[in-house]
Amino acid sequence: MGTYALTGGATGIGAAIKVQLRDAGHQVIVVDLAEGDICADLSDLPGRQKAIDGIRALAPNGLDGFIPCAGLGPSVRPLSLISRVNYFAAVAVTEGVLDLLVRRKGSVVMIASNSAAMVGHDDYVTLLLDDQESAACELIEGKDAHTAYAGSKHALSCWLRRNAPDYARQGVRLNAVAPGIIDTPLSDKVLADKDLGQIMKDFGDSVPMGAIGKPEQIADVVCFILSSKASFMAGSIVFVDGGHDAMLRPDQF
Numbered sequence: 001m002g003t004y005a006l007t008g009g010a011t012g013i014g015a016a017i018k019v020q021l022r023d024a025g026h027q028v029i030v031v032d033l034a035e036g037d038i039c040a041d042l043s044d045l046p047g048r049q050k051a052i053d054g055i056r057a058l059a060p061n062g063l064d065g066f067i068p069c070a071g072l073g074p075s076v077r078p079l080s081l082i083s084r085v086n087y088f089a090a091v092a093v094t095e096g097v098l099d100l101l102v103r104r105k106g107s108v109v110m111i112a113s114n115s116a117a118m119v120g121h122d123d124y125v126t127l128l129l130d131d132q133e134s135a136a137c138e139l140i141e142g143k144d145a146h147t148a149y150a151g152s153k154h155a156l157s158c159w160l161r162r163n164a165p166d167y168a169r170q171g172v173r174l175n176a177v178a179p180g181i182i183d184t185p186l187s188d189k190v191l192a193d194k195d196l197g198q199i200m201k202d203f204g205d206s207v208p209m210g211a212i213g214k215p216e217q218i219a220d221v222v223c224f225i226l227s228s229k230a231s232f233m234a235g236s237i238v239f240v241d242g243g244h245d246a247m248l249r250p251d252q253f
């Protein structure tokens with residue numbers, strides 16, 4: 001039996017990961033806003049520290065895996081909340097539990113997005129990667145929702161690629177899944193948004209496999225990457241999107 005920590009385990013993809021790990025007999029420490037072993041708001045520094053301290057208290061002998069899954073979709077306002085939760089919290093809590101992962105040669109699976117590949121490495125992404133939280137949050141308020149969301153996942157993917165070799169040298173495998181559109185409360189809110197709803201519906205209708213994904217289909221891949229079956233996998237970002245990225249960017253991989 002292993003010990004895993006997960007942020008955003010109350011609903012959607014995180015809840016599906018929690019169920020699969022617990023069904024396999026593992027201990028899963030859940031961090032979420034109101035429903036979890038540790039209730040913390042990851043959008044600010046005290047909340048991130050509460051999450052780190054709480055995980056450390058519940059997993060004193062180390063972690064076999066960590067999944068920073070908490071995230072906000074492009075319908076959320078202010079846009080800076082997306083930067084704070086999707087990028088800064090994911091990175092901060094991962095770094096805050098790294099020594100626990102080193103102790104058990106654990107594995108990190110981040111939740112990126114296939115939208116990360118739809119934006120470039122702009123000034124917003126640079127500020128995120130430079131750990132300039134105030135400046136990034138100020139800049140994004142003048143931009144659009146797609147840039148805020150996809151940029152946060154682009155930066156997270158770059159952070160992963162930059163850090164995966166060092167983590168691997170410490171015995172920790174750092175990987176990500178990049179889901180396409182998945183049926184969760186997050187995508188429901190985007191579909192209900194007056195500006196983003198139709199774009200999201202058209203996006204969902206164009207998935208080559210003919211349907212949007214289910215949270216369990218992402219959890220299946222996350223649990224595989226966490227397991228010893230993926231023991232040589234490090235620095236990978238796996239698209240789990242029904243063929244959408246291949247359709248949109250056939251010659252880039």
Ligand code: NAD
Pocket residue numbers: 007008009010011012013014031032033034040041042043069070071072073085086111112113114178179180181182183184185186187
């Ligand atoms: P969801 O809304 O069902 O789950 C998000 C979870 O994060 C919730 O449990 C929520 O309470 C938690 N959370 C949000 N803000 C928080 C905060 N400030 N502090 C602590 N917890 C907080 O959505 P989901 O679709 O399951 O999203 C999970 C991850 O998957 C996110 O990182 C999201 O960006 C990513 N993702 C989702 C889709 C999709 O189409 N649903 C696609 C690509 C990537």
